[in-house]
Amino acid sequence: MTLSVTIDHRLGNFRLAAEFTADSGLTALFGRSGAGKTSVINVIAGLIRPDRGRVAIDGDVLTDTARRRFVPPHRRRIGYVFQEGRLFPHMTVRKNLLYGARFTAGPRNAGELDQIVGLLGIGELLARRPENLSGGEKQRVAIGRALLARPRVLVMDEPLASLDEARKGEILPYIERLRDEMRIPIVYVSHSIPEVARLATTLVVLSEGRVAAIGTPSEIMGRLDLFPLTGRVEAGAILNTRVTGLDARFGLSLLRAAAGELRVPRLDIPLGTALRVRIRARDVMIALAPPDGLSALNVLPGIVAEIGHADGPIVEIRLDCAGEPLIARLTRRSVETLALAPGRQVYAVIKSIAFDHHAFAGTISAAGADADADAG
């Protein structure tokens, strides 16, 4: 299934003009607050009727202002997980979950509730009322409620924004399972880099109501020109790796990337698992020769591909490490001292302890990733 969206809509002084498509998998709408992310999914769900625009799932047109077509929200079958859950306070969790089920067509599958309750781990909560749930529990129930209405597309509006770090960690694996097990497009609104780096199959960057870039997370995160939008502090490239070994003596896992091998604090993941690793630009050092007598364990050879625009003392440079981008943040002084220029062969040095639980994305929760480890 493919969701296609074209919007041109004015909200006061703000103009939203966006266009993108979302296939099965998770499409993250990323941008700062006020970028128009929530308005986009409200248009998809039919809660906003755009001035001009078109929303369609495969051939089924839900909104088409040119043809004066507008399907009301309740006939769209688009599941919506709201930032604040929006559970019905006067119903139990079970009744909340089954609210949308009575409107679904086709045979009622008795196992459906059990399956989704199992997927989200909310079996214990069924008899409770929303007022007696924690924030994380509320969000899981809200996800289950949306899924039980058998949506063709699931939209999620910052479902983790109101939760603390621990609760986020509790829900992220469930969203990963949704992405991998439900064969429907998911449109996921977020302004958190770690979240989208971990969850997204496609990243749509919104800025001031417009689509600034579309691509895979590694493509987008590897682009220096997008740093003002993606945020400098968390900025960093994503490497696609595979778990290849375990150094039991020192408690380190070995990851294989195209550019070379990485040693990171032990991960409890089976060998062979594909793993996305986000390496923040601030954690990368540059050497001109393979370093000797250095504590850092991870050295990846690469070629300087691009030197970013410097405003102030800091500058980002992009390396090409066997085809994958890696970003390093240096002082302008270092860039000059080392005479870095595009085409120059260098070595990127990354401390093993830079890989904390924010660094790992993909199919696993990085349990144990932030376990104590020597700096190597």
Added chain:
Amino acid sequence: MGWLTDFSADELTAIRLSLWVAAWAMACSLPFGLAAAMLLARGRFWGKSLLNVIVHLPLVLPPVVTGYVLLLLFGRRGPLGQFFEHTIGLVFAFRWTGAALASAVMGFPLMVRAIRLSLDAVDRRLEDAAATLGASRIFVFLTVTLPLILPGILAGMILSFARSLGEFGATITFVSNIPGETQTLPTAIYVFTQVPGGDLGALRLTLVAVAISVIALFASEAVARRAARGAAQGGAA
């Protein structure tokens, strides 16, 4: 203490009639009160402030004026009075139905206010959520909005009932003071105070009126507390 419970037949009739009239006034104004509250809270239409003024008029007009307007409209020669008499055989003039109509009109603004306040407190985003789950607007109203405003509806009904029990000016102007037909508690008390030796009867009926009002106020207070709790939960969810 025998004098306290020793009600005469006329007094008992007045008490029964008062409760009967108040119950009808409350029940019949409920659908209209709900509709008016919905229109005022949710509607966007021309003349909305005019509707608001009309609904609240009985609250500020002298009751005698309201009663006289009712007499003009719903009396035997009034346009609406003739309409109801000829279509469904319903006569208001000098009947208990007229007393119920006067009470309903006087209690109407209170009922609408209570329901409208609870409608304003409903989190509209819950209704959006229900729509994305597949519920049509009427179904959203029945399964989400109505349960959430139930405390407001109950409070409105109690207020309307209590107002009916106290209704005097509009009733006596519109349907006069006929024992067994339109003589309710307040008019009966008034009559007792106007005749020699009526003090005891007036006191008995006064105590009954006080008792009924106190019960109604406690009930409305309890409902309001529940409503406040419900709204807090709705906000947190």
